[in-house]
Amino acid sequence: MVTTLLDARRARRVAEQVPDPELPMLTLADLGVLREVSLAPDGTVVASLTPTYSGCPAMAEMRAGVAARLRAAGYARVEIRTVLDPPWTSAWITADGRRKLAEHGIAPPGAAPSHATGPVPLVLSPTRRSVPCPRCGSADTEETSRFGATSCKALWRCLACREPFEYVKEI
């Protein structure tokens, strides 16, 4: 039993180190998409992943990456499960993940919007948000495009140091 627990923890550590294909400075654990790693009684490692966005094209690669690392670490039987509920939120990006994003010039997300149930309100009045520049720290920044190279990022620029930067959106 103790061996099994230790082994499950070791398997988790292996799976946690798999880099995200689109934000390779983050591990899948940093991003919050690795939900669970457990060991079945027959020795199969069961790893559960959740997609960030419905159209995330990297899911197949994440699954393959986790399975490959676990096999290379000596786990012969690996099963990858997809978990859809609860849906991924940017709030699951860990403190470590946020620090790594900022170190790589990508502004980490702010607080995720909360919506209970019932109709989602539409707000048309301009909302002012301030995203600090990940390079110089200035709050004098503006959005240049709400959509970017991947679903999870927007494009911003800093009006103080003049550098453009990417920003992981709250969702």
Place this chain on the structure above:
Amino acid sequence: MSDDHVYMTLAEGHEDDTRWAYGTGFEDPLHGVDTAVPDGVDAGELAALCVTLADDALVSAQRLAEWTTRAPELEEEVALANIGLDLLGQARMLYSRAGQVDGTGRDEDAYAYFRDPGDFRNVRLAELPGGDFAFSIVRLLVLSSWRLAHFERLTAHRDPVLAAIAAKGVKELAYHRQYAAEWAVRLGDGTEESHRRMRKAQEQVAPYLGELFTAYDVRDEVVAVLRQVTEAAGLPMPVYRPLPGSGRIGEHTEHLAPLLAELQGVARAHPEATW
């Protein structure tokens, strides 16, 4: 260790390397999800609902992708492509769910690539050609408002897989609607020319509204959102004159067949290819 290289990781398990160009052997997007249908849920109805919602999303995604290299600005092209990608992802999961529960065991590709126009259940509004940017914005506003309201209700569906797909989609549809609404206000309240084009787009969209509101009870909520946007945009609410027929029963315009021909052409020419 092969997972540091995209190609090597994806190609793993595919002995016939030469086919990689056709795709990467995409796995089921619901891979490893519990496939059971709860007691009391009619599997046939659930599958039909999933296909309907997937068809709306797939056809919309195809029209949105057509703006790539043609949008007024690079930022809008990226935005429309991103929105299309979200819808494509929703379609893939919904098709997979339909195949799990309708007893056929079909995969997502069977639904997307190997059904004919008469088998599609999307609303006709989704298949109309993109035309003017204003038309695409008005259409996106209507379709995303309807889909968001409908998905919000589906989060309480008794099928946990559909409920989870809907809960994920709600977050995405909220910013699709936001994008369309902000452009609608900017164009409606913009220049004389942009206002004129928005009026024209509203007239083109109006006859197709009824198809959205027949099956599901979200009409009041969607109309309230459209009223909020048109008022902010200085536009009138369009007069609704319904057209006979409905895409929901497989009656489509002449525009769906060419759209599907382009979408399905490669898959049908190489049906044995690994996707």
